[in-house]
Amino acid sequence: MPHFICPACGERAFARNSGKSSTLYRELYYHCRNVVDCGHQFVVGMEALRTTRSSRVPNPLATLPITTWRPAANDDAANDDGPPGAAAAIHVTS
Template identity: 50%
Template sequence: MSNIHFQCPHCRSRASIRTSEEMTLTMREITYQCRNPECGHTFVVTAEVSRTLSPSAMPNPNVLLPISEVVKARLMRQLELLPEAPQR
């Protein structure tokens, strides 16, 4: 599991991941515990995939994510540069 680093919101010490549970295909709940023994705060972080920056070459039909507005605008500009298809 890759580590997403969080600080304790109370004492600002580094927190460690204790558990991570997939809730949906695009969302996880990650439980962190503060490393400061004088604090000991345990908290949950929700990590969610919010948008697509580069489309998958193996898309899952059960995953519906919006394309980033910046990427969408770039794709539209690229389409404007394409020559028109010959008419039949």
């Protein structure tokens, strides 16, 4: 289970247990690791929001909106002014 930061004191919290609420939603019960000074206990909700790649064995009861996986916002190096492969070419003069 993913770790979570305690909203009260900022220390790491750990999941003690979870309960399945539905096919697409689950509640996780967290306890702050700072038991002596904080002792906060809280509930985190986890939800499946959308599909980025369709399943080969789809569940008809779990329908999610389909979106595409977005590439990184800037894949190009800042100093890449030449055509593709130009930086890798080695010019030898004799």
